[in-house]
Amino acid sequence: MNMKNVVLSLGAEFPAFNKKSVVSIEKGKEFYDLSYDEIKNAGKWLVMFWWPKDFTFVCPTEIAEFNKHYNDFVDRDTVLVGASTDSEFVHLAWRNNHDDLRGLQFPMLADTSKTLAEELGILEESEKIAYRATFIVDPQGIIRWVSLYDLNVGRNVKEVLRVLDALQTDELCPCNWQKGEATLTA
Template sequence: MLSRDYIFFLAIPALRGFRGFLSEARQIYRQSQCRIFKIYLITNECNVIFAPSKATNRLSVNQKREIFIMKNVILSVGSEFPEFKKTAVVSIEKGKEFYELSSEELKASGKWMVMFWWPKDFTFVCPTEIAEFNKHAQDFADRDAILIGASTDSEFVHAAWRRDHEDLRNLQFPMLADTSKSLATELGILEANEKVAYRATYIVDPQGIVRWVSLYDLSVGRSVKEVLRVLDALQTDELCPCNWNKGEATLSA
């Protein structure tokens, strides 16, 4: 049970209206048994958080809104991956650069999905990761997994970067453009100050359920081989010990 000395923040889409707001407020009130001192209606699609009232009662509404948005909970293992429909860059050939990619299409494929995020295009650590994922693109395909790269840059910035950077011109996977930052917000992976995505990686099974998440600091590149190792382990559907690698014995319960 939550402490009763809490302010309750609830954000709902504007289109749901005030009745939807009150209905959701009552429902969460009953579930949490938390006394609602104040309710702030914020028409942004963000997560629900609770903040100590003594720490926030002197802040302006805008400051409270910032606290709310920056404390999104990271979508974790066992959750359903959010639905989305975004433009992706799939080629640098003129007229064939863009493709509308959706979660519905991915789920219909019956395959695993590996989505990795980077903070910004035209930076330094990011292309080393993207190039390394590209080197292993066939390894992911061999494991029946669809590989997708993503950031909050626009599709036009993605396309320009691919043309400009030698290591990115022949990518074998789409670069998703989450320009509105809606998907990154739902995943809870936006960095508080720059509002860019952390180096997050999601492995999602064919049913659309998150099976593994990793999150790296903006300055540290991740290991693609570790992503493959975890994917291999998940696909065994067995108990895999520490440092397990494909081909090694699994454990018996």
């Protein structure tokens, strides 16, 4: 692996973007231009998760699991966005072709120029695809959590929610802390 790319990390400002996304499989309502300003101006948290390629094997298991927990993110005042470097047309074809993806409730962002993946530092060097990455961004636009997984390993959506819960307490949370448990006092 070439270490040329530096992953944006904790405390960094999440980059601005305006990208095509797939939001529906209904004819005439498939596409939407999603901008980061829209999310930030709404005062919401952002969870953006990336997968390497559409029409693969590990990716739909993760996307479907994020979708199962969609309302958990909404309940936490969080916008959920999935993304890859595939085009909006490939995203739409995959949604139409895969039973687990037809009813997605969140946008599938198309970073066809690969500029956002590159700015985030998650663009794999040889194939120019995104790593399996997840970013939690606070309402001020600051990255509060980043996780990266090997291309062959799926992530744990419940862990993303656990970390989001902990960050939203704005308190000290011990190891394995779960929502509803006591936080620490200094």
